[in-house]
Amino acid sequence: xxxxxxxxxxxxxxxxxxxxxxxxxKVISGFTKMSGKIALATVPLAFGSMFQKAYGQTTASVTDxxxxxxxxxxxxxxFYTKAVAAxxxxxxxxxTGAITTIRDHEVAHVEFLKTAIMAMGATxxxxxxxxxxxxxxxxxxxxKDAFSNYDLFLAVAQTFEDTGVRAYKGQAGNLISNNDVxxxxxxxxxxxxxxxxxxxSMRRATTQNNDLKPWIxxxxxxxxxxxxxxxxxxxxxxxxxxxxxxxxxxxNISMEAASESxxxxxxxxxxxxxVDPFLPK
Numbered sequence: 001x002x003x004x005x006x007x008x009x010x011x012x013x014x015x016x017x018x019x020x021x022x023x024x025x026k027v028i029s030g031f032t033k034m035s036g037k038i039a040l041a042t043v044p045l046a047f048g049s050m051f052q053k054a055y056g057q058t059t060a061s062v063t064d065x066x067x068x069x070x071x072x073x074x075x076x077x078x079f080y081t082k083a084v085a086a087x088x089x090x091x092x093x094x095x096t097g098a099i100t101t102i103r104d105h106e107v108a109h110v111e112f113l114k115t116a117i118m119a120m121g122a123t124x125x126x127x128x129x130x131x132x133x134x135x136x137x138x139x140x141x142x143x144k145d146a147f148s149n150y151d152l153f154l155a156v157a158q159t160f161e162d163t164g165v166r167a168y169k170g171q172a173g174n175l176i177s178n179n180d181v182x183x184x185x186x187x188x189x190x191x192x193x194x195x196x197x198x199x200x201s202m203r204r205a206t207t208q209n210n211d212l213k214p215w216i217x218x219x220x221x222x223x224x225x226x227x228x229x230x231x232x233x234x235x236x237x238x239x240x241x242x243x244x245x246x247x248x249x250x251x252n253i254s255m256e257a258a259s260e261s262x263x264x265x266x267x268x269x270x271x272x273x274x275v276d277p278f279l280p281k
Contacts, residue, residue, distance in 0.1 A: 067125045070113040074127045075278060076160060077106035082132070083157075086147040098198060099157075132156070134227060134277040141277065142227040154203045159228045161196035162216060163266065163274055166231070170265035193263070218259045230274050234264045 080103035083089055090096045114124040135141030146153045197214035203222065204212040212222050218236040221228050238246050238258035245258035266274075 067117065067122075070110065070117065070124055071128065071279075072275065073106060073109045073113055075130055075275065076164075077103065077110045078127065078130055079132060079156070079160065080106055082147055083153055089147055089150055089153060091150070095202060098202065102157075102195060128280050130278050131280065132278060136277055136279065137281045142225075151203070151206055151208055154199060154206070155222075155224045155228075158196070158199045158203060158222060159224060159231050161192075161199050163231045163271065165193050165196050165263050166235075166266040167268075167271045169263055170267050170271075213260070215260050216263070217256050230270070231266075234266075235259060237262075237264055 080099060084096070084100055084103050090099055117124045129137075131137050131139060131141065132146055133139050133141035133144035135144075143152060143156050146156050200212055200214045200222065203209045204214075209223065216222075216232060216235050219229070219232045219234065221232045236255075236259050238244055238255055240262055245253060245261065246255050247253055
């Protein structure tokens with residue numbers, strides 16, 4: 001989950017959040033400048049003091065947003081933590097380095113959210129016992145070998161990353177009224193998209209997936225199959241702003257190329273349905 005999604009949801013729950021701090025423009029402009037100077041993984045920690053300043057006490061709606069975000073970040077952090085710790089799963093060198101970096105980002109997000117929730121006087125939700133096999137607790141789902149089979153691990157990681165990019169885009173419309181917020185959010189969104197592309201490149205480096213592209217084509221899951229299809233349905237759309245891009249202006253643009261040009265958004269309800277198999281019963 002992207003931090004700007006959280007800020008956007010908090011702003012909807014508490015429209016006066018910026019009045020508690022400073023002007024909206026000054027707060028976001030300051031964060032925009034700050035985020036360009038420090039490592040992306042540590043940006044979330046800088047928000048802790050901001051929330052503490054903003055709220056002497058909190059409302060249930062704001063806390064609920066952060067608790068929901070924390071549950072999703074627990075899932076991602078635990079997934080990559082288990083992968084790094086799994087004996088013999090990750091090839092030494094660049095692969096281990098890349099997954100370790102992603103793990104560190106997710107762990108930082110968890111720690112930030114816990115700090116922010118406690119600063120509001122609430123108790124963070126406990127980490128669930130996730131079922132990464134995708135079977136809601138019985139451990140025998142389609143991804144049960146994800147921590148012993150490198151190819152399967154990358155397939156699940158690809159799905160999480162591709163889904164995350166679409167989830168973020170689903171919230172981008174909430175930021176369109178403020179150029180400062182939108183610019184900063186899209187900068188971070190581009191970094192997340194590069195992470196998604198990197199996982200796909202890691203899959204392509206295996207002999208089974210040497211024709212996989214770094215981006216989504218149509219609604220193709222990249223060979224993963226029906227178990228993750230909900231994360232890719234809708235990506236085959238080729239019409240943007242009411243204009244069909246296929247062969248636009250007489251150019252030779254295929255359906256595949258047109259669909260590759262844009263990531264399509266997913267709603268919060270769609271995201272919840274996608275992650276539900278990994279949550280406990």
